[in-house]
Amino acid sequence: DGGITQSPKYLFRKEGQNVTLSCEQNLNHDAMYWYRQDPGQGLRLIYYSQIVNDFQKGDIAEGYSVSREKKESFPLTVTSAQKNPTAFYLCASSLRQRDRWDEQYFGPGTRLTVT
Amino acid sequence: SQQGEEDPQALSIQEGENATMNCSYKTSINNLQWYRQNSGRGLVHLILIRSNEREKHSGRLRVTLDTSKKSSSLLITASRAADTASYFCATSLTTSGTYKYIFGTGTRLKVLA
Numbered sequence: 001d002g003g004i005t006q007s008p009k010y011l012f013r014k015e016g017q018n019v020t021l022s023c024e025q026n027l028n029h030d031a032m033y034w035y036r037q038d039p040g041q042g043l044r045l046i047y048y049s050q051i052v053n054d055f056q057k058g059d060i061a062e063g064y065s066v067s068r069e070k071k072e073s074f075p076l077t078v079t080s081a082q083k084n085p086t087a088f089y090l091c092a093s094s095l096r097q098r099d100r101w102d103e104q105y106f107g108p109g110t111r112l113t114v115t
Numbered sequence: 116s117q118q119g120e121e122d123p124q125a126l127s128i129q130e131g132e133n134a135t136m137n138c139s140y141k142t143s144i145n146n147l148q149w150y151r152q153n154s155g156r157g158l159v160h161l162i163l164i165r166s167n168e169r170e171k172h173s174g175r176l177r178v179t180l181d182t183s184k185k186s187s188s189l190l191i192t193a194s195r196a197a198d199t200a201s202y203f204c205a206t207s208l209t210t211s212g213t214y215k216y217i218f219g220t221g222t223r224l225k226v227l228a
Contacts, residue, residue, distance in 0.1 A: 004157075006157075031214070033216070035218075041220060041221075042203060042218045042219055042220040042221050043158075043203070043218040044218075045215065045216075045217070048213075048215065050213065050214065056213055058215075088155075090157055090158065092157075092158075094216075096214075102163065103148055103160040103163050104148075104150075104158075104160065104205075104216060105160070106150075106157035106158040106159070107157050108156060108157045109155070109156065109157050111155075
């Protein structure tokens with residue numbers, strides 16, 4: 001059963017604590033992405049990785065960090081430096097075929113609440 | 116602002132009617148995609164149209180792309196209550212050798228039974 005899994009579904013943390021969100025895919029996709037979605041808004045790109053051991057900052061990378069040690073895993077750490085971390089976090093992956101990139105497959109999301 | 120801007124922001128129709136959503140973007144693209152998101156869930160890919168295509172169909176979905184106007188439309192025919200969701204367009208583009216997807220702000224569609 002292929003797909004992308006994110007865990008946990010809901011996460012609660014106290015302000016000042018770092019927290020790591022998990023994202024795993026068994027689709028053998030090259031690229032993986034992290035997005036943040038705030039209520040009633042679209043998706044904003046945090047980080048993305050096109051290949052193992054390489055990743056690039058997206059539009060809102062400040063206060064976040066990632067790693068890509070394995071093709072199937074792309075964890076996101078929300079650090080205490082992120083000023084407003086409460087949001088819905090979505091992980092996605094896509095397959096690269098030659099120079100063509102196709103649709104993204106999304107995980108179910110993690111809703112992070114920081115108080 | 117976002118690369119993709121959907122219009123309208125919200126749409127409410129009766130079951131059986133058609134729903135049309137529009138997306139405008141700013142820069143040259145490789146392709147444009149439409150996604151659906153049910154409340155509190157991840158996004159699901161609906162359809163992809165490449166920059167050299169003008170129209171594409173998939174079941175009750177019809178997508179058009181006008182690269183001269185930098186716009187796309189998504190038509191859902193004979194809508195059902197189960198079509199109630201938010202719909203996003205995403206443009207894919209290559210910048211500085213990397214490949215990115217940029218999402219619009221979405222259209223919230225409500226289909227009344």
